[in-house]
Amino acid sequence: MKTTIAKIGQFVEQEVTIGAWLAGKRSSGKIAFLQLRDGTGFIQGVVVKADVEEEMFQQAKNLTQESSLYVTGVVRSDDRAPSGYELTVTKIEVLHEAKDYPITPKEHGTEFLMDHRHLWLRSKRQHAVMKIRNEIIRSTYNFFHENGFVKIDPPILTGSAPEGTSELFATKYFDEDAYLSQSGQLYMEAAAMAMGRVFSFGPTFRAEKSKTRRHLIEFWMIEPEMAFVEFHESLEIQEQYVSYVVQSVLKSCQLELKTLGRDLSKLEAIKAPFPRITYDEAITFLHEKGFDDIKWGDDFGSPHETAIAEHYEKPVFITHYPTSLKPFYMQPDPNRDDVVLCADLIAPEGYGEIIGGSERIHDYHLLERNLKEHNLSLDAYQWYLDLCKYGSVPHSGFGLGLERTVAWISGVEHVRETIPFPRLLNRLYP
The missing domain is CATH 2.40.50.140 (Nucleic acid-binding proteins)
Structure with missing residues (x-):
């Protein structure tokens, strides 16, 4: 047999x-x-x-x-x-018969292992991480299909950028300029106006010259967009989704989690609802913790996110960031014009932001004004403005970074272990 x-x-x-x-x-x-x-x-x-x-x-x-x-x-x-x-x-x-296999039971340096990533994938630890990644993907599809979402595939080559072009890979598209997508969000908003609730799952690219343990040049994003869903309902969907994924991994990947030495009790606690604090409250908290260098209007770095996350056993939403820190498409708070209806979801144990999301602008004139203020071409974004021109509705969405989520759930330190063939600042091989 x-x-x-x-x-x-x-x-x-x-x-x-x-x-x-x-x-x-x-x-x-x-x-x-x-x-x-x-x-x-x-x-x-x-x-x-x-x-x-x-x-x-x-x-x-x-x-x-x-x-x-x-x-x-x-x-x-x-x-x-x-x-x-x-x-x-x-x-x-x-x-x-294999001869002189290069990865032996002895200790090897990171660079050596990365040079032999095509073979390192065979190890028990890497096998466990990939199995957990697979389960996160499987449970993602299950969650969204069970909740009435339609999968839509946005383009990878785009003629414009949702957050500006400074961190994009440029290429020539025959006689035009094109970019590798940093997000499918704007296209998913268009799809949501057709299908109601949609999600995408695909590769994204950031030409960000960062070497931190949280950053990759090429990574995968899950990006849902939802018509007739306002800010707080979106937060509920996000926490339900993350809880669903974590519990699915706990159920299906016990052996892999044990192989990695993961503390299962920390994952067992990941169930909705999640705590929520505003950006204002986060600034006050950080000052109380001795972070005197940060002031209102500054973005949070890894030490700040970690300090906030350590205060909670579950992921925590930080909401209502200053308008100046966020992209042009986020809906302003109706009670304050200096903050927007957005949230970052910060994972526990120092893994940082795994979700960024917001309610999207649905007023034509406000969106047009924001595009002008960000020096973005109205011609390039005319199709996006059309969404606010023909049957606009309140709508929200978010993006979850797969590799950071894999790192957090599996407990590995660096995202380079969470994708089969990582693309890093100085690595395009193998």
């Missing part, structure tokens, strides 16, 4: 065959222990010298790391094994 490691529990006390790679091995005089992986999981294969031919036992002892194999054996229950099972091996067929 041919199967996979993920399904091996269905065949206890039966003989099965799996296609696998040798992740590692150790042996004594009488037993060889093979650490096997097949992409679906990891399992230990045990070769007992007394139970097999001498030639096969020597074959097992001489296997090299990352050689590909067909391994046949009897499935045994084993409470000590992470997966709950191990394989008593009866036959090994070598498909390809």
Whole structure:
């Protein structure tokens, strides 16, 4: 019976065959222990010298790391094994013998591992992170489909930028200037006027020369937009979505979270509702914590966000930022013209902002004025102005950064481990 490691529990006390790679091995005089992986999981294969031919036992002892194999054996229950099972091996067929595999059990530097990212992905830790990323993506689709959202795919090449062009990658689109998208938001607003509630999931690009552990040059965003949804209702949807995703990972990725040494109790606490503080309250709080350097009108840096987040066990919304800090499309607070109806969701444990969102402007004249004040071309944004010209409604949306969310939920320190092939300030290889 041919199967996979993920399904091996269905065949206890039966003989099965799996296609696998040798992740590692150790042996004594009488037993060889093979650490096997097949992409679906990891399992230990045990070769007992007394139970097999001498030639096969020597074959097992001489296997090299990352050689590909067909391994046949009897499935045994084993409470000590992470997966709950191990394989008593009866036959090994070598498909390809790997020689001098560069990533060995010894310590390697970050740059070395990044240069060998195509191989580093095979490690147990990286496998766990990618499985958690996959579950976040799966549960994202489930949440939005269950709540009546339609998936829409915005363009990656654009002729304008929702937040200006200073941090965009420019290219030529035949005889025109074009940019790699930093957000699909404006197009998603157009889609929301057609479909009601929509979401996108795709790559975005920021030409920001940052080297922090929270930044990537290419990353993935989930961007919902919702017609007839005002600011506070949007916050409720955001906290429901994040709670849903975290609880889905807890349910489906227990083994992966344990592999990473994640404190599960911190994730178990992530359930809506989330605390909310205004930007004004955040400034007061930071002053009380000794951050005398920050003043009203300044944006928060990583130390500020971390200090605020440490005060809560759940993600916290910081709302009503100064108008001067935010893009042109955000709806002003009807009671104050110096702040907008927006919120950043700050993850616990120092992971920073994972969501930015707002109610969007739906008044034609206000949007036109803001475009002029930001020195943006009215011709380039005429199609966006049309949304306020023909059947405008109150509407809201937000964007969640996938890699930061993966880092927070999985507990890894740097976002470079949360995407298969990271693009960093000085890295375009492999």
